[in-house]
Amino acid sequence: RLMVQEQLSAIPDGSVVVIDGLALGVLDRETTEVRHRLRLIALCHHPLALESGLNPSQQSWLFESERRALTNVYATLVTSDNTRRILTRDFTVSEDTITVAVPGTDRRGFAECKGRPTCLLTVASLTQRKAHDILISALADLAGLDWQARFVGGDHFDKDWAQILRKQVAKEKLESRIHFAGLVPDVDIEYQQADVFVLPSRFEGYGMVFAEALSAGLPIIATRAGAVPDLVPDTAGLLVAPDNPGALAEAIHSVLTADGLRQQLQTGARACAEKLPTWRESAEKVFNLLREVSQNDRL
Template identity: 40%
Template sequence: MRLVLAVPGDLSAPTGGYAYARQLLAHLPAQGVAVTHLPLPGGFPDPAPDDLARTAGLLAAVPAEAALLIDGLAYGALPPAVIGAAGCPVAALVHHPLGYETGLSPERTAVLVAGERAALALASRVVATSRYTARLLAAEFGVAPARIAIAEPGTPPAARVTPRPGPHARLLAVGTVTPRKGYAILVRALAMLADLDWSLTVAGSLDRAPDCAASLRDLIAASALESRITLAGPVTPDALDRLYAGADVAVSASLFEGYGMALTEALARGLPLVATLGGAAAETVPPGTGIAVPPGNAPALAAGLRALIADPARRAEAAAASWAAGQRLPDWPDTAAAVAAALRTPS
């Protein structure tokens, strides 16, 4: 089978979506799929007219005998005419709908949702990265369930983190600094815990939403937490492994997740979690692995953090459940096998 994987922007970018694409390129050949990467313009999901014209030309050049899978960061923003320019059937890879990004105006949300609904109607196959996203696409975007396949992100096995008794609790949050990730809510929650002994490292790009990152720095300073919160920016895989190994609690304040790869990376290491349950995160985080709180609620997040920071025994109990759950996660070869099977199966 010959597959062209079309991805917009910089494939090396340190986000979950780009990591997913890189892993498909690495693991699909073992599934009998000859896959090549087709770079698309980096303007998506807000493409300029020139971006759309270039994309139409690139899609038209894909050989008719190949399968074409387009990453959702671009696919959901493609007009029907651009999709129709492809000379072969087009499948969509959807991590989460574009219109579900936090901070959009109601008008922009409506435009994105309507555009993605029209685009998905033209897809020969839709690959969703979680069961939640699959249900959402069927219920809200009119995609027939028979056309949807699920290929959850892989989580490679990792060394177990041994619980430490404290008293200092090292918190780790992983993910690009954008409004959807809820870091401002996390800082407000931590400001309520000045009496406890903790520190936080945020590992994630600060360039995706510069205004959000600047506001976060200002909030940290206004909360007098500069000595306790480190914005590490993007880190290498080795550095991220070291951060996980040195953490006591993994934290996510995200308002919405299409899956939550940082959550499963924490589970794979046996880290207890304090996580908001926006979107698919409610299904990604198993019961007993920590404390779940509603998204957007700083006092609830503070209460969850206090419960684990102040109670090393409870942390250890949650860590044991986290490790057990992490051993049941799929790895990237499983993800590639699911994608290959989906593209080989007629819709």
């Protein structure tokens, strides 16, 4: 905190300062001290209290801290309409101070389904919010089908949880079916070599990987959690309730076995990909917000 205070105090009066929500949520006191001197903008992906694995006391503390911090900013930049709705409903943030800038998506070539075994791709850090444990349970019920799964993503955020996941895979005797790929140098290759994208997140503020999967034309199996339903239409994916391995297994089973369903969802994903915003479009929204705040004489 002392380092943050020193850095903020060194910034000239009237400057526009963007603070990522990963930091802002716990900087309620620090932002209060400079709110009348700096033009603060919050970049909120999703509220910190919605992270999985928190106990009620931690959730309550983070909620109140972030709520207070958000009262200290000029404007709030969010990455989805879902986060906008949460902030206006639960954090009493005025809607006219919120700008939605959906992240851009690089255009990539469409993947081609390669037949058997079906490659199920998951791209996510090994954290509780991403719910790999639910996916492993679902896949254990589908051991009789012909599939291979790749979990792409680092374990550096929560090594204890990553170890729990590896033990779960071993317990289910799926070591030869589920591969922990870790961080990879080129994730585009992973999308190109996959047949289906699966990620049963417990919450998503936006879900960049879903946009990336759509841009590769991959059928998606996910959850109705956070912003996912806003991003993944029924024509491109099957969405189930979070924390429901049975429903997830049923959805995966359908995509693996139902005649024509995978091709139908693939077609839907390709159509959806054409409508995703580009990085230029997203950057223009951010630039316009920065310009507006810099020219505002409210300070």
